[in-house]
Amino acid sequence: MSDFLRSKVALSVLAVCFILGSLFVLHLRTLIQPDEGRYAEMAREMLLSGDWITTRLNGIKYFEKPPLHTWMSAASFALFGIGDWQARLWNGLCGVLTVFLTGYTGQRVFGGRVGVYAALVLGSTLFWAATSQFNSLDLGVAATMALSLCALLIAQRDEASAAERLRWMMVCWAGMALSLLAKGLIGIVLPGGVLFLYALLSGDRSIFLRLHPVRGLLLLLALALPWFLLVAARNPEQPHFFFIHEHWERFMLKTHHREGPWYYFLVLLVPAALPWLPALPASLALAGKRVAGRFQPGRLLLVWVVFILFFFSYSSSKLPGYMVPIFPALALLAGVYLERASRAALLAVAALLALVGVVGLAYTPFVSGLANSAGDVALFEATRPFLWAAFAAALVAGMVGCWTAWRGQRDAALLAVALGGWLLTQLIMAGHEPFGRQRSLADLAMAIRPELSAEAPVYSVGTYRQSMTFYMGHTVIPVDYKDELEFGLEQEPQRGIDTLEEFYARWKQGAASGQRQYAILREDLYPELQRQGLPMTLRGRGDNVVLVSSLP
Structure with missing residues (x-):
């Protein structure tokens, strides 16, 4: 054995x-509410609409994130049908492929058994294994950033030939382009910050001359720029919202109400790094030691981990998934340490x-x-x-x-x-x-799905449940609700209803004409609709939501 x-x-x-x-x-x-349902629904709508440029949620313009995840999930739906595992397939593949890429990189850069051990560590680390089967953007951006990191490590080895360095640096630049399309500017800001700090702390200033920046930047622009130009041409409001609101304001301000203490990610790292937590302190300490040669891969990995943790710790917006990109680097450092670790x-x-x-x-x-x-x-x-x-x-x-x-x-x-x-x-x-x-609320949604026609209005009153929309296979008309749909509704106000009074009038009008219509109500609003005398039949309840229709 x-x-x-x-x-x-x-x-x-x-x-x-x-x-x-x-x-x-x-x-x-x-699919768990809200993230998994949200991104699955965006992909479903993209596939059915045929519009692969303007990303939408519930039929409403939605520009919080770039399109890579939605593209890949829509492609999965096109190939294998619309469903739960198909929605998660992109993340599942990213998780598996990054494990193998990490193992390959460990073997090429450090030799010995490092590659095998690094792959074992990454594939079984709690946070990586969990996010690999969770339909969100975090694993996709972590995988594309890992592609850049691993390609950089292989390209910058002292023994790499000129042709090999060029080839792998092009892969590195392509990875940054994919990261930009996966999550936005962090796909280039984080690797750029890591390189600057690495050169400063390691003394390897010549690394910037070995990056092939002209060819690399041209490749990055060729891969990433077309979508940004096309979406801006069709939606002139998108650039300001995406680059200012979703980047600068999210990082500097508390508008998204996702703030946390500065040690948020350090505390989260304790369960997230199981079962390999005891190996991490020694792994990080070992990475700080200088090794023979010009390139210092251990120090670069150490800077990668520390800088990304510091970057998001300083940010006013904190979510657990933000720390996922550190785990391939941690796995490589752990692989180096475990190869020589003592029995104790x-x-x-x-x-x-x-x-x-x-x-x-x-x-x-x-x-x-x-x-x-x-x-x-x-x-x-x-x-x-x-x-x-x-x-x-x-x-x-x-x-x-x-x-x-x-x-x-x-x-x-x-x-x-x-x-x-x-x-x-x-x-x-x-x-x-x-x-x-x-x-x-999948059971509630699928219970009425056979009844729904494309013309039947489904109102969502005081709430919006992303997973329900996906499982119904039908968009809803938000009533007295904005939240993450606010920007899109400002651009297309006709897709929502601002007040309950307007909803009451429209519902009564539809019921009088014999139209089949449905409403997903926030539970505390149901008694008020009853007091208003709205003609409705209770269809089901669940998780603070009431589902009604205007016809039995």
């Missing part, structure tokens, strides 16, 4: 199992995983105590079997890791920890499905 990871056949079997397992879990959960260090990693299992198993019987209502108790009860399995897997894998580490079997110990970390994440994610399905 100690030589398992040295066999090409065994590595191939492990790789195939990882790919199949990572793709299989994509269909285990309903390996035992610490495995023991932490076992401890997580013990604590989780001890707490699982009492998990229902977290319920805020009687209805939530049943959801926690449904989750409990998955928690038993998740923490049992962590405990067993941790114990196997401790035993093999004690016997000096490094490969076996790291493989056991990686498998345990991956299973822990996937089982917890699968166990969240009862909550996710309730929050998504």
